[in-house]
Amino acid sequence: MHALNVENAVKTYRNTKRVVTAVDGASFFVNDGEIFGLLGMNGAGKSTLIKMCTGLIPPDGGRISVFRHDAVTEREIAKSLVNISPQETAVAPSLTVRENLQFIARIYGADKLAAGRAADEMLDGLKLAERANDRAGKLSGGLMRRLSIGMALITKPRLAFLDEPTLGLDVVARHELHRLIRARKADCSIVLTTHYLEEAKALCDRIAVMAHGKITAVGTVDELESLSGESDFERVFLKLAGERLEP
Numbered sequence: 001m002h003a004l005n006v007e008n009a010v011k012t013y014r015n016t017k018r019v020v021t022a023v024d025g026a027s028f029f030v031n032d033g034e035i036f037g038l039l040g041m042n043g044a045g046k047s048t049l050i051k052m053c054t055g056l057i058p059p060d061g062g063r064i065s066v067f068r069h070d071a072v073t074e075r076e077i078a079k080s081l082v083n084i085s086p087q088e089t090a091v092a093p094s095l096t097v098r099e100n101l102q103f104i105a106r107i108y109g110a111d112k113l114a115a116g117r118a119a120d121e122m123l124d125g126l127k128l129a130e131r132a133n134d135r136a137g138k139l140s141g142g143l144m145r146r147l148s149i150g151m152a153l154i155t156k157p158r159l160a161f162l163d164e165p166t167l168g169l170d171v172v173a174r175h176e177l178h179r180l181i182r183a184r185k186a187d188c189s190i191v192l193t194t195h196y197l198e199e200a201k202a203l204c205d206r207i208a209v210m211a212h213g214k215i216t217a218v219g220t221v222d223e224l225e226s227l228s229g230e231s232d233f234e235r236v237f238l239k240l241a242g243e244r245l246e247p
């Protein structure tokens with residue numbers, strides 16, 4: 001079964017100065033249990049697409065479904081199956097690290113005891129136990145991101161969206177996160193965005209390239225290589241994204 005189905009999704013932002021079609025007819029699917037990478041240049045539309053998939057913003061067109069539940073007409077069911085670690089981390093700065101985790105677990109229906117247990121498990125998994133009682137607002141950027149990822153995974157979603165999860169993480173934290181993501185794979189599908197191409201290559205079962213609001217290619221690393229006729233993955237990506245480096 002597909003964890004996610006996106007058909008012709010469209011999102012246009014309108015403000016007084018300009019109109020931007022951030023997502024312009026994007027289509028792809030994610031298999032259950034898959035780690036799926038969404039790659040694209042800055043402004044390609046990745047975060048907008050993810051926000052639509054998680055019900056944070058409504059699509060202007062097309063159809064998005066999560067485990068066959070429509071993201072608009074069955075929004076509550078679809079939302080209950082997903083969670084997101086947004087690009088702009090959304091932690092409550094005045095709560096402690098542990099309280100942030102507990103708070104999210106409680107919102108998703110865990111009782112106090114279960115929420116505490118889940119928080120402690122997540123603190124260990126993310127190597128944040130030492131900072132459990134510090135105010136989240138006092139964390140460094142990388143630690144804050146780790147907490148945000150914990151908040152996305154603590155609800156045990158069937159499908160988690162991690163928007164640039166490893167941005168600003170040190171090399172150990174990055175490894176730990178990769179381990180955590182792989183360990184979750186059995187019961188959680190993951191969609192992640194990253195600008196680190198080697199990371200996408202190492203971690204993702206399949207990768208989609210997005211450019212100007214559209215998905216331009218989807219496949220395994222091998223498939224993308226043969227599709228683009230390139231072997232160096234940076235070149236593969238640039239070609240599929242329709243970009244080139246100035247000499």
Ligand SMILES: Nc1ncnc2c1ncn2[C@@H]1O[C@H](COP(=O)(O)OP(=O)(O)OP(=O)(O)O)[C@@H](O)[C@H]1O
Pocket residue numbers: 013014015020021022040041042043044045046047048049087
């Ligand atoms: N709230 C908004 N209002 C108006 N325009 C927006 C808004 N959010 C995003 N955009 C515009 O939509 C386009 C796509 O943005 P988006 O954040 O989805 O890209 P992205 O692929 O996630 O980029 P990055 O790699 O930099 O995170 C950009 O042109 C951006 O400026």
Ligand SMILES: [Mg+2]
Pocket residue numbers: 046047048087163
């Ligand atoms: Mg983004």
